[in-house]
Amino acid sequence: MGDTRVEILEAAVDILIESGYDALTTEAIADRLEISHSGVHYHFETKDDLLIALIEEYLTDQLEAKVAFDGPPEKQLPKLLEFRIRGAKTIQQLEIPPPSIQLLAATGGSDDALRQALDTLFEAYVAELTATIRDGVESGVFDTEAPERTAWTLAGLIEGAEVRASHDGSPAPFVWGIEAYVLPALYVDESPTLNVEVDDG
């Protein structure tokens, strides 16, 4: 049993988190799974193929997580935000650069396929935020004339938190920025506090 392709991707994430991008080799993956190098190469011809699949798996996870906490927009928006802020918190605890930075790092942004996969990931997240904000405007719980720009603003602050966390800094000020500036202006009724504990920097 077990899907080798999925096992390879999971091993790749573990290696990336534990030891960073340089340690991510087909050899390391093969050793960890106790399979042959050619077994890894059968599924992913190049490291780039692997990285792109990795990003696309993350994307699927995110969308699935979103579906899991489907609810009214005023409840769904905090969940969507918390989902990625927890990611930033994990990054801070592990004291590693976020995978997206590590992957970009691999190529200095010069690998178009990889870059495009990262863009797709980020844009899918912004699209979820935008849809949720639009729903909330329609149902009267949110007030904004620019749902998509608001989504970008929120996503940008979370990206800031991730980058900050990757520099051993606290994501706390960015979470605060969302709570203090964006949500109070967006929510017609009282705005929520995000349910994430982040240590002060």
Place this chain on the structure above:
Amino acid sequence: MGDTRVEILEAAVDILIESGYDALTTEAIADRLEISHSGVHYHFETKDDLLIALIEEYLTDQLEAKVAFDGPPEKQLPKLLEFRIRGAKTIQQLEIPPPSIQLLAATGGSDDALRQALDTLFEAYVAELTATIRDGVESGVFDTEAPERTAWTLAGLIEGAEVRASHDGSPAPFVWGIEAYVLPALYVDESPTLNVEVDDG
């Protein structure tokens, strides 16, 4: 005349912007300046030494630019913001990753000295924003109980704009986020529009 050390740093910035991190070699710098490789090595023993000096030069430039537009806090804050948003706009026009990402890219965040230099750069910028916001609170033009967190929020949005620009995206939504959410809550009187033209994404 001419300080070779400064010329090397300027050539390094040009190469980084034109051709990216991989192209940044002592050979490329020596060729561009028509000096010997050892001339480059005399000033910077390793590529890391060069990169760290580069970041510190940027830092100096930023602080000098800040002094150049010294004024009352309500005028100075937009200038400080515009200064870095213009950087994001340049990044978008050049279609390159921002130098900070390129430099992080070089090491995957694993080079502590380089990472620390980048942190120092970012923190100096946040410190300038914080001082300006504190001044404004004292003189009664700004209203916030958390000048430093507000500064992080603003800096984070600009970082978001830079990262976005490096993915061929427009910094516009982040600029809008600053104008629509943060400045109106911060300014006691009418908040300013930032004087930067950024194309819509």
